[in-house]
Amino acid sequence: QSALTQPRSVSGSPGQSVTISCTGTSSDVGGYNYVSWYQQHPGKAPRIMIYDVSKRPSGVPDRFSGSKSGNTASLTISGLQAEDEAEYYCSSYAGTYTWVFGGGTKLTVL
Amino acid sequence: DVQLLESGGGLVQPGGSLTLSCAASGFTFRVHGMIWVRQAPGKGLEWLSYIRRSSSGAATFSADSVKGRFTISRDDSKNTLYLHMDSLRAEDTAVYFCVRKQSQVFTMDVWGQGTTVTVSS
Numbered sequence: 001q002s003a004l005t006q007p008r009s010v011s012g013s014p015g016q017s018v019t020i021s022c023t024g025t026s027s028d029v030g031g032y033n034y035v036s037w038y039q040q041h042p043g044k045a046p047r048i049m050i051y052d053v054s055k056r057p058s059g060v061p062d063r064f065s066g067s068k069s070g071n072t073a074s075l076t077i078s079g080l081q082a083e084d085e086a087e088y089y090c091s092s093y094a095g096t097y098t099w100v101f102g103g104g105t106k107l108t109v110l
Numbered sequence: 111d112v113q114l115l116e117s118g119g120g121l122v123q124p125g126g127s128l129t130l131s132c133a134a135s136g137f138t139f140r141v142h143g144m145i146w147v148r149q150a151p152g153k154g155l156e157w158l159s160y161i162r163r164s165s166s167g168a169a170t171f172s173a174d175s176v177k178g179r180f181t182i183s184r185d186d187s188k189n190t191l192y193l194h195m196d197s198l199r200a201e202d203t204a205v206y207f208c209v210r211k212q213s214q215v216f217t218m219d220v221w222g223q224g225t226t227v228t229v230s231s
Contacts, residue, residue: 003154034216038155045207045224046155051217089155093216097171099145099157 004029004090004102011108017078020105022090023071028100030071034093037066037075040104041086049088050075077107085109112136112220114208119225126198130225132191132208137220140164140186143211145218146193148204156204158182159193160211198229 005023012018022029022037029035035053038046048057050066053073063079073092077084090102118130132144143166146158159172159182170182181194191208206227210220 032216036217045221047221048217048219051212051219052215057219091155091157091218097143097160097162097169098173099160099216099218101147101155101157104154 006102006105009106013110020075022073028092028094032093035073036091038089114222116222116225119227121228130193134189139189144191145209147207150204
């Protein structure tokens with residue numbers, strides 16, 4: 001049950017694109033197509049942005065996209081906006097009804 | 111509106127016990143598996159426990175960090191999820207979130223606002 005590995009921070013200017021990586025193992029990210037991404041603003045509950053690697057819930061802008069290659073999943077945010085500044089967490093199903101999260105990535109919009 | 115509302119947090123001494131509740135509304139609670147996640151101050155999210163829907167025997171699964179100390183349970187007649195916590199330690203200090211598992215897939219899709227537990231003497 002080791003945490004997934006995310007960069008501590010990323011940054012970008014408004015209008016630019018940023019990508020956040022999430023590296024696990026063949027027992028979690030690489031073994032299942034059940035990677036999710038959550039956005040969390042300070043003092044708020046996490047909000048689901050991407051599920052099943054690349055699916056977007058209704059209400060999430062199409063600027064947010066997800067992908068996976070091997071044991072690494074990625075979240076890409078294009079056309080950065082000020083309100084995108086937040087902490088982002090990846091999560092993966094890890095088998096036998098267990099889940100694992102990444103350590104979180106702080107996105108700063110310059 | 112789909113909603114999860116946690117309660118029961120507070121200040122507890124090391125070694126003490128506490129039970130958290132999560133009231134669900136706006137969806138058919140009994141058909142969903144449910145999850146507890148916590149977040150220590152300034153730290154990331156940590157998955158704690160999962161309970162299957164009652165039709166699947168309400169089987170439970172927990173992270174090693176809380177196995178044997180925390181117990182997840184549910185009362186479908188009250189649309190309520192519980193987390194009973196024993197032998198609390200300072201490192202259990204965190205915001206505890208109640209989370210719905212999406213049907214048929216392994217996604218945590220709806221989150222409560224959280225309840226804060228502080229373990230301190």
